[in-house]
Amino acid sequence: MGTMEPVKTLNGDAEFPCYIAKPEGTPTTAIIVIQEIFGVNKGIRAKCDHWASKGYLAIAPDLFWRINEGTELDADVQEEFQTAIDLMNKFDQDQGIRDIEATIHFAQTAIGNHKVGCVGYCLGGRLAFMTACRTDIRASVGYYGVGIDGLLGEKHAIAHEVMMHIPTADGFVPAEAQAAMHAGLDDHPKVTLHDYEGLDHGFAAEFGQRRNEAAANLADSRTEVFFAKHLA
Template structure:
């Protein structure tokens, strides 16, 4: 179990686990790292640790806590992959957004960091988009977010900067869905989309066979610059 912190839900009737990585000294800002369908696994922990090394307070809430608290799955293991797909199917994104909002409140009230961003992957990429539409988070980034094309009716509510990384060969987000995302989001002044020609879903994972080194480094450098500009 790598979760090291408890965060109260919005209703205050329960708690969810989270992994918190703290920087040396005063955090420059905070970043919520939103999991893929594989839970708060070693790749998500590594992303948190990298943000902490860059001076940010990094928090990864366990969004599958209602199903299996502390679950950690390996996308390169077929049994784990199938389990992850099942867990995503049972997950309620509306409840996940409330858990992310509770994490924002914990960061501002308990950790004392007011400037908060989020970065999410896969399912977390979609949740990063919804965090931008439904909360007062200061900046959001989504990598290969799924089903965003079905949620464009919420785009009018985006009040703070949002960046989305879109691999063009994503086998979970087809070209038609990508086209709808561009059509609906490109005109919005707060939103930036970056396409990654020929790359597939999961290209920026920290470890495993899905990673594309060149693409991951390019996307991550854009994310770092984005947060430096909008979070401090």
């Protein structure tokens, strides 16, 4: 459904590739889909296609473009998983947020308004939280974001609604980090947290061994309702 298209950086001195899926008709809302450490792979593209089928302009920026061209990795292949870890360790997250902000501006121009949300997974879940704190994004959703407990000092800057999906048996987010997230965010008027008992990281991946069908469908249904409400 979608195609890879260039988007200009914030300062306009370069372009980076984005997968863009367009709905039928003229979209009035947009969703930025923020990648896992595996790049804009078939799972991320499928998520964009899904949002486009719901009437949104959906855009997935290739955030690793500065360090690796055309990253498209499989979480179930050990060698590719390790490659993804290596790329994550080289990735400048602050620069990544600036590229997400450039994507937001692109989307705002494309739809003619500010009704742009974002949804991210894994690394993208963390970046979705950072995007909520550092940009004018109108609604943000994070799935199994890593290291959110270390970002709680930015929560005062959250101006628009945020929802986070937290699997309680996440091998990358220990129980104490989850407890810190709840302690720091449960009383925030703009933030909603959902726990998924006994589930591990990656449960909502579109493809592969990590997916838990029932939990993924539940989380995704909550996300759809969230965007329908806050991007209306």
